[in-house]
Amino acid sequence: MTGNYQLDQRGWAREPERLRALENACDPQTTAVLNRLGVGPGWRCLEVGAGAGSIAAWLADTVTPGGTVHAVDLDTTLLDQLARPALTVERLDITTTELPTHAFDLVHARCLLEHLHDPAAAVHRMVAALRPGGWLVLETFDMLWDQLPAWPTHPVSGQDAVTPVYRAFLEHLPAVDRHGGRSLIEHLYTHRLDNIGGQLHADLADLHGASRWLRLNVERFHAELLASGALSVDQLDRFYAFHDQPEAWITPPLQVSVWGRHPQD
Template sequence: MEHNEPGATGGPPGQAYLLDNAGREASARFSALAAMLDPGTIRHLEERGVSSGWHCLEVGGGGGSVATWLAARVGPAGHVLVTDIDPRFLESLQALNLEVRRHDIATDPLPEAAFDLVHSRLVLLHLPEREKALARMVAALKPGGWLVDEEFDSSIDLVSSAYPEEVYSKTYVAMARTMDSRGVDRRFGRRLFGRLRAHGLVDVNAEGRTFMWHSGSSGVSLLRSNYEQLRSTMIDAGYITEADFNQDLAGLDDPGFMMPSPILWTAWGRRP
């Protein structure tokens, strides 16, 4: 594995992210995301034809599970560049055809027309300069190359529950308010289809997936890690009291707990 760390990225690693990789909860979050989302991600990548010899870019590699799969899929004849503003969880990846790079997709350049595939998951919705980042990702594609991006739409999930057992807790609402206050576009997943078309891609399509999160599931593990990482931020902002937070955190262990997840939109398109 090659490590390539260019110069400054415009600030300390993770400063632009509400749920940055420096938090002690990050490892649990990445494990939960991989367990819940990797099967669907891999299906989409397989359907785009990823195979031996491809050159792939993974933007915001996080815990590295998708980059590891890509490296195995493209084989010795292929190459995977995996980037992150804070690549601490990528440093241990072991593959000769995999390169880790500290990189801020919002500000740092990428090689142009270099990749058969560019993939990202749950990155752009956090970025104030998401359109510039998306333009960089499109420009990095070879002619005929595929862009696959996956983002949550959590803007419509605070509706009335269908069953009494479904819970949208005070802490979940506080987390949504915190994200809104920090410039997260919680509707960006739904916008993906239109944004890929607007950037000139062809054969654009999209699929939405949702999950029922319940006690013991990877979705609840994700909620727990996010709640714990944002605890002080939410309480200090006055969005939730400490007593309500503690009650909601304990409620995740209730065998009867359930709530629908946000919609995960996967959109894909090909550079002409």
């Protein structure tokens, strides 16, 4: 399946590690938002672009007893390993596959829309899948500021080892919108959802969370970045050296979460 996934990373040997670092960075805010909306036993949930599945698993545990979670992704290799009675997994492309209509109390998608050529069409499908009163929750990052070492005087963390690499990554691989987070709320108004809200969050990024995820994003596109002429081998080596030490704290992108409720008839 080719699917519709810009910056497709499926099949890369370190993709599971990259997805898990993303989960380490994002899950605390995601679960806080879902708790705030009252997700609990009996809810029927759809997790779109479920990745390595930490939120699908959390939802499956949270909606039990009585609830269900349907987790979908272009690649279900990691999801298939999550055995939960409440959880079903399906391999599908959200840009081409119809979903059940009026079926879910919650539809959640994190770090997905910015990868799609036509995010609005995907949101349209997600909204149609909500039952009246059901919640749509969309999340992604917004690189409101540069990624900087949070300990600039540290011997390995000179700013020039970090910021130029992230800038080159965003400039030469422009398929991902660095300000995707601030585009999310518009979708909720387009679909006239009720009870619209949102939350921003950022923990300083560390070796296990966003810092690792960002390092792996760069590593995945190492050859392309060298070929672009934007970065040298030495710059990339210093970038990796910084990120591989325990003090690899950086200022992270902001995690943006927005939510809205399908109007009750």
